[in-house]
Amino acid sequence: MTLNRRDFLKVVGGASSLALAGCAAQAPAVSSGSAAEIMPKTGRRVVVVGGGYGGTIAAKYVRMMDKSIEVVLIERNDHFVSCPFSNLYLGGLLPDLSSLTIKYDKLIANHGIKFVQAEVTGIDPAAHVVITDKGRLKYDRLIISPGIDFRTEEIKGYDAKTPEIMPHAWKAGPQTxxxxxxxxxxxxxxxxxxxxxxxxxxxxxxxxxxxSMIAWYLKHNKPNSKVIILDANPDLVSKGALFRKGWDMHYKNIIDYRKAAKVTEIDVGKKAVLIEGLDEVRGDVVNLIPPQRAADIAVKADLVGDDKRWCPIDANTFESKKHKDIHVIGDASIAGAMPKSGYSANSEAKVCATNVVRLMNGQPVMSLSGINTCYSYIAKGEAISVAAVYAVKDGAIIAVPNSGGVSPADWSQAKTEAIYAESWLKNILTEMSS
Ligand SMILES: Cc1cc2nc3c(=O)[nH]c(=O)nc-3n(C[C@H](O)[C@H](O)[C@H](O)COP(=O)(O)OP(=O)(O)OC[C@H]3O[C@@H](n4cnc5c(N)ncnc54)[C@H](O)[C@@H]3O)c2cc1C
Structure with missing residues (x-):
């Protein structure tokens, strides 16, 4: 099947798209699922997989630091919907997901990035080739930031149709x-x-x-309703004291938090979940967030560790410990103390891009200096945060002692932090899309 004009435009982008479009007649025919080359590699090339929080920034920063390196960004969708702030939409504080959706046009035009809309189906590390459903691409170095997929096999009764009844909404978009x-x-x-x-x-x-956001919605619209949190962990895994305080202030009779309540089985028909060694809990709405691992492509490409979950990497370059010249950033990687957050992915992308450019130019690599802040809304106009700076010690990423912390317990900054959070989102989405 020869590429039609629409497909062809999907695989080229940025400043170079005009030049390539000009010689469209000489473009190679690409068969769906075939191993035909999408764009022959003529000079040094970095391929980036995943146009989310990590991938957009890695692609942009490689180009910003060395224009002589060609960068090809591969993403399955023609747009990206941000998970950060999607909880506000669930709480009725955003009318829709449009303010959380970015397109890639400006990013590719401003930085001369080539864009391929395709599903990556495999990686051949020995041949330095990425295989997609539109054909294959050669690389000198590959950066992947494909996010997460789910270990649904650990929940008895879960099948492909379960998310239609019990949505996870842990990838923003139709599920949300x-x-x-x-x-x-x-x-x-x-x-x-x-x-x-x-x-x-x-x-x-x-x-x-x-x-918190669902409780906010219920309090103001369906005040006799309840939220039961079944947490598989021994306690809240982040900002525990602050969340408890916020819930006490706003949702005393709405949120029922249950710790060490791991869901191991479900009955979709009954909208029931079973907790290991405990009772069955039924919901009118069940938001089942399954256990997670690195996205499918990372598993398929043998980039995950022995437990088949997350990707071991070098703490400064994010180069895979499994395969040379492949770098893994964002949620899929094991980044030590850095949490799996959009802000971390952004920070990791900048360090990784810098070191990829240095390695390609025979220069010494820099040591990681990472940063993260995670804002969480408790109520309309009230947010809390946790922040830290990260460095490498003895080969592992650690949080620099006393570099960060959480919001003051007296709630004195909650309104200000809500303003900071909005500004953070606006800045980071602008950075990813321009
Ligand atoms: C409800 C919720 C709220 C959150 N709030 C915050 C917050 O306030 N602050 C914060 O910092 N973080 C937050 N996060 C976390 C944040 O969304 C993730 O940490 C971040 O998206 C990770 O970036 P990433 O690049 O690893 O993956 P993603 O941003 O998910 O990007 C992965 C991209 O890769 C693409 N892809 C995957 N596989 C393939 C393939 N085979 N072929 C082609 N393309 C592929 C996907 O389509 C996707 O676009 C939140 C997450 C959730 C679920």
Whole structure:
């Protein structure tokens, strides 16, 4: 099947798209699923997989630091929806997901990045080739930031249709919209069950922010309703004291937090979840967040460690400990003390891009200096945060002692932090999309 004009435009982008479009007649024919080359490699090339929090920034920074390196960004979608702030949409504080959605046009045009909209189906580390459903691409170095997928096999009764009834909404988009619709359709006096998997998972404070935002919505729209949090962990895994304080202030009779409550089995028909060694809990709405691992492509490409979950990397370059010249950043990587957050992915992308450029130019690599802040909304206009700076010690990423902390316990900064949070989101999405 020859590429039609629309498909062709999907695989080129940025400043070079005009030049390439000009010689479209000489472009190689690419068969769906074939191993035909999408764009022949003529000079030094970095391929980036994943156009989310990590991948957009890695692609941009490689180009910003060395224009002589060609950068090809591969992403399955033509847009990206941010998980950060998607809980506010669930709480009815955002009308839709449009303010959380970015397109890639400006990013690729401003930095001369080539964009391929395709599904990456394999990586051949020995041949330095990425295989996609549109054909293959050669690279000198590959950076992947593909995010997460789920270990659903650990929940008895879970199948491909489960998320249509019990949405996870842990990748923002249609799942988030479905969960919101279920909340809107629920009767007053209903019960929302949120199940939190064992850590590590994407966004440690995320489930507790979600509970807060759903409780906010219920308090103001369906005041006889409840939120039951079934947390597989021994206690809240992030900002525990602050969340408890916020819930006490705002949602005393709404949020019922249960620790060490690991969901091991479900009955989708009954909208019931079973807790290991304990009872069955039924919900009118069940937000089942399954245990997580690195995204499928990282597992398929043998980039994960022995437990088949997360990708071991060098703490300064993010180069895979499994395969040379492949770098893994963001949620998929084992980044020591850095949490699986969008801010961490952004910070890791900058360090990784810098060191990829240095390695390609025969220069010494820099030591990681990382940063993260995670804001969580408790109520409309009230947020809390946790922040830290990260460095490498004895080969591992550690939080620099006394470099950060959490919001003051007296709630004195909660309103200011909500303003900071909004500003953070605006800045980071702008950085990713321009
Ligand atoms: C409810 C919620 C709230 C959150 N709130 C915050 C917050 O306030 N602050 C914060 O810092 N973080 C937050 N996070 C965490 C944040 O969303 C993630 O940590 C961040 O998205 C990780 O970036 P990433 O680049 O690793 O993955 P992603 O941003 O998910 O990007 C991965 C990209 O790779 C693409 N991809 C994957 N596989 C393939 C393939 N085979 N072929 C082609 N493309 C592929 C995907 O389509 C996707 O676009 C939150 C998460 C959730 C769920």
């Amino acid at each position: 919209v479905l969960l919101r619709k279920q909340l809107e359709a629920m009767k007053d006096g209903g019960t929302v069950v949120i199940s939190v998997p064992l850590a590590p998972f994407r966004c440690p404070p995320g489930p507790y922010e979600r509970a």
